[in-house]
Amino acid sequence: MYPSTFAPVSKELIQSRLLEIISRLQGSETMTHVADGHLVRDFGLDSLGMLELLMACENEFQVVIPEKEWIGITQLSHLTRAIQNYLHTQREVAA
Secondary structure (H helix, E strand, O other): OOOOOOOOOOHHHHHHHHHHHHHHHHOOOOOOOOOOOEOOOOOOOOHHHHHHHHHHHHHHHOOOOOHHHHOOOOEHHHHHHHHHHHHHHHHHHHO
């Protein structure tokens, strides 16, 4: 978990954790897809997998991604950026 009181979390760390989460959800070995990988086409997530990914991200990073924004997230890089933004916003609110 990444509470808002910690130092900024790097994009690389977020991507690494996301790949671990996706691997766990898919029941496969650690994935090494590139940052621009498409969550459905490249990672094989279906609609249930996407919902499980959303819940896992919210638990792992302690962020809430609104459904309106979640619908537009199609690539790993989009998800990484959204999590980074929410972590940054939480730190600012906590300060």
